[in-house]
Amino acid sequence: MNQLKVLCAGALILLLQITLIDLISIHGIKPDLVVLFVISRAITEGPTAGVAWGFGLGILIDTLTGGITGLGTLAYSMAGFLGGRLGFGKVLTRTRYLTIIFSGSALVYFIFTYFLQPWDAAGWMTILLTNTFPGIFYTWIITLVWFYSPFGHFLSGRSRGQL
Amino acid sequence: MPGTSSRFHGQSLQPWIALLTAIAFSFTLMAVSDMKGTEIARERTCDILSVLARPFGIFPAILHLSSENARLRAENAALNIESTAAQEALLENERLRNLLDFRSKSKLNLRSAEVIATNPISGVRSLLLDIGTKQGAVKHTAVISDLGLVGKLVQTSEQTSVAQTLLDRNLGAAVRLSICRVNGITSWTGGNRLIVENIPASASVRLDEEVITSGLDGIFPEGIIVGKVVSTKKAPESLFLKVEVAPAVNFARLEEVFIVYPDSSGILQP
Numbered sequence: 001m002n003q004l005k006v007l008c009a010g011a012l013i014l015l016l017q018i019t020l021i022d023l024i025s026i027h028g029i030k031p032d033l034v035v036l037f038v039i040s041r042a043i044t045e046g047p048t049a050g051v052a053w054g055f056g057l058g059i060l061i062d063t064l065t066g067g068i069t070g071l072g073t074l075a076y077s078m079a080g081f082l083g084g085r086l087g088f089g090k091v092l093t094r095t096r097y098l099t100i101i102f103s104g105s106a107l108v109y110f111i112f113t114y115f116l117q118p119w120d121a122a123g124w125m126t127i128l129l130t131n132t133f134p135g136i137f138y139t140w141i142i143t144l145v146w147f148y149s150p151f152g153h154f155l156s157g158r159s160r161g162q163l
Numbered sequence: 164m165p166g167t168s169s170r171f172h173g174q175s176l177q178p179w180i181a182l183l184t185a186i187a188f189s190f191t192l193m194a195v196s197d198m199k200g201t202e203i204a205r206e207r208t209c210d211i212l213s214v215l216a217r218p219f220g221i222f223p224a225i226l227h228l229s230s231e232n233a234r235l236r237a238e239n240a241a242l243n244i245e246s247t248a249a250q251e252a253l254l255e256n257e258r259l260r261n262l263l264d265f266r267s268k269s270k271l272n273l274r275s276a277e278v279i280a281t282n283p284i285s286g287v288r289s290l291l292l293d294i295g296t297k298q299g300a301v302k303h304t305a306v307i308s309d310l311g312l313v314g315k316l317v318q319t320s321e322q323t324s325v326a327q328t329l330l331d332r333n334l335g336a337a338v339r340l341s342i343c344r345v346n347g348i349t350s351w352t353g354g355n356r357l358i359v360e361n362i363p364a365s366a367s368v369r370l371d372e373e374v375i376t377s378g379l380d381g382i383f384p385e386g387i388i389v390g391k392v393v394s395t396k397k398a399p400e401s402l403f404l405k406v407e408v409a410p411a412v413n414f415a416r417l418e419e420v421f422i423v424y425p426d427s428s429g430i431l432q433p
Contacts, residue, residue: 011215018212018280018291019219022415023226028288028330028355047178055185062192063208064282064291064325069201070192077185081178116332127332130353 006041013037014057018064029134031142032105034061038076039083039104043092047084054080068115075111079104098143105139206320213291213323216280224418271384272424273307274298278417279323288331288351288414290314294422295322303382305423311388311411312336312376313420324422329357329389330414337380338389340366340406341373349374349389349408357390359406366404368395374408384423 017033024030034057042050054076061072086100113124113132195201276294294300296319306313306326314334318325327334335348338359345366347359362368372392378385390410397404 015216015219018282019216020222022281023223025415028415048181051178051181051185055188058189059192060208060212063205064212064280064289068193069196069205070189070194073192074186074189077182077189081182081185084178126353 010037010041010053010057014060018061026134026138029131029138031139032108032135033139033142034076035079035105035108035139036101036143036146038080039087039101042080042083043087043097043100045084046088047081050080050082050084050088051077052080054078071112071115075108078111079108082107094147098140098147101143102136102140106136109136109139202318205318206323209291209318209320209325210295210322213279213293216291217293220277220279220418223416227416227418273421274424276300276306276324276420276422278420281417288314288328289317290326290328290417290420292316292324292326292420292422293322294324295320297321299424300324300422305383305387306420307387307423308412308417308420310413311390312383313412313414313417315382316422326420328414329410329412330355335380336383336389337377338374339377340368340392341375342369343367343372346377346379347406348380355410355414356393357408357410359408360403362395362404362406364397364402364404368392368404368406370394374406387423 013033013036021030021033038050038054038057041053045053055073058072058074058076059069061076062069083100083104086103087096090096109132113127192201274294276292278290279293280291282289282291290306290313292300292306300316300319302316302319304316306315312329314326314328314331316324317327329336329349330351332351335350337346338349339346340359340362343366345362345368347361349357349359352358359374370392374389374392376383376385376387376389388411390408390412392406393409394407395404396407
């Protein structure tokens with residue numbers, strides 16, 4: 001995929017995430033396509049590119065939240081770095097790919113939960129159980145569905161034979 | 164080979180430098196999050212993103228069109244019947260108010276807005292609306308839908324606004340239980356439910372009892388439907404009940420909302 005195609009894919013993923021993702025939300029839980037994209041790019045292009053993608057998409061997301069600017073950049077940059085460190089230049093098996101996506105999305109969800117939720121133990125546990133863990137799991141399920149779809153190799157940047 | 168070694172060293176350090184720079188920038192952005200310049204930059208980006216996101220809004224609208232149509236037809240039929248009775252009651256009420264020299268309560272001035280995008284971040288529940296300061300949107304104004312309370316505006320730019328919804332942990336609304344008339348404050352604790360706290364254990368809260376805004380917070384006008392009571396819990400040692408409320412609004416399927424302008428003239432404007 002050349003850079004322009006990747007850029008368009010990134011923009012499309014962001015627009016899908018902010019506009020249509022509610023159509024597949026379950027009890028307010030929605031998957032995070034952006035983290036899936038950032039980690040996939042990090043695996044393909046390396047951790048530095050992962051950080052750059054994470055920062056770029058994160059800042060766009062931050063502008064839409066009306067909340068803390070800088071939180072999305074922090075979370076997605078770290079996920080991009082993690083994805084690159086764990087996946088770039090390595091033999092990429094399906095299990096490895098799915099594990100990296102799971103770890104990256106868990107990192108993003110935990111950062112958001114940590115920064116956005118007030119610190120009281122009972123409330124935190126409820127948020128973790130009703131929002132954070134289902135969100136991570138849902139993202140992972142979507143990754144799995146995407147991965148086994150005919151378009152799976154577009155996002156991962158590898159041919160189907162390599163995965 | 165010194166050249167190869169330093170190149171290798173530089174390559175392995177590069178991601179760490181990128182990460183540290185990104186973290187440093189992120190914390191700087193967090194620190195300047197509330198500054199005027201950041202707000203302006205954010206408003207401009209919102210305006211641009213809203214233009215790009217607008218065409219995508221067609222898809223959910225098409226998908227929900229038939230079910231929405233059926234629901235609206237049924238509602239229309241029911242409302243036709245109700246409206247006749249309500250008109251009569253209103254006229255009677257006006258007459259009685261005039262007789263008693265009551266000051267008529269101020270009515271609400273609503274302005275419709277389209278939901279352009281929703282917030283992708285887990286834990287922050289907000290909506291990007293296609294109404295801005297040019298159309299008179301003001302921060303901390305209540306946002307409602309045809310079904311009930313949605314939230315309030317937290318950010319406004321010329322063309323767009325960001326509304327924080329009731330399913331955001333950081334937004335609470337002053338509410339009243341419609342039958343037992345007890346006041347409380349909503350909070351979100353996960354999932355698609357709200358909790359109303361500070362309800363005395365002695366209050367006789369009923370299931371399916373309507374929860375409405377009390378107007379005591381000075382943001383949400385009185386009498387807007389928030390939801391219905393679905394369960395009550397009381398810890399053995401506590402003096403208060405925890406009332407679980409199912410919001411009247413389906414936050415995942417919001418396409419159009421209304422900004423509420425309190426109208427001191429008392430004239431209801433379309």
